[in-house]
Amino acid sequence: MSDVLTALGEVLEQRKNAAADSSYVAQLYSKGLNKILEKVGEECTETVIAAKDAERSGNNDELVYETADLWFHTLVMLAHRGTSPQAVLDELARRFDLSGLAEKASRQRKLGDA
Numbered sequence: 001m002s003d004v005l006t007a008l009g010e011v012l013e014q015r016k017n018a019a020a021d022s023s024y025v026a027q028l029y030s031k032g033l034n035k036i037l038e039k040v041g042e043e044c045t046e047t048v049i050a051a052k053d054a055e056r057s058g059n060n061d062e063l064v065y066e067t068a069d070l071w072f073h074t075l076v077m078l079a080h081r082g083t084s085p086q087a088v089l090d091e092l093a094r095r096f097d098l099s100g101l102a103e104k105a106s107r108q109r110k111l112g113d114a
């Protein structure tokens with residue numbers, strides 16, 4: 001499942017050497033972090049709206065499309081910051097099988113210790 005994410009992460013790295021007029025990703029890099037974050041915010045809002053519409057209509061097509069846009073722009077954000085989809089996959093793997101409630105409780109214990 002992560003093959004596409006890994007391959008896309010490699011393309012995003014290669015685009016750091018591409019001319020802005022030859023690539024959408026290179027164009028985003030050249031505009032800087034704020035522009036990338038603006039796109040992440042936009043895609044996030046569009047995903048929320050698509051989820052509400054999907055709930056009403058029962059059709060998830062637009063929701064999947066907008067989520068792909070959101071994932072893509074978060075990957076551009078990570079690459080711009082010098083990290084990769086693999087780092088996120090590793091973090092999800094670390095959390096795998098760890099109950100969300102247990103993890104939250106351990107976080108609260110750590111905060112209490114501090």
Ligand SMILES: N=c1c2ncn([C@@H]3O[C@H](COP(=O)(O)OP(=O)(O)OP(=O)(O)O)[C@@H](O)[C@H]3O)c2ncn1[C@@H]1O[C@H](COP(=O)(O)O)[C@@H](O)[C@H]1O
Binds near residue numbers: 008011024026072
């Ligand atoms: N997965 C994607 C991908 N998903 C979405 N997008 C682009 O993200 C943009 C989405 O923004 P919007 O919907 O707001 O559209 P817009 O109005 O054109 O955007 P703005 O003018 O507001 O910036 C569109 O231009 C999409 O084409 C993507 N662009 C590229 N990729 C991948 O990135 C690779 C490298 O792309 P280039 O750098 O363009 O070669 C491609 O081969 C793909 O694998």
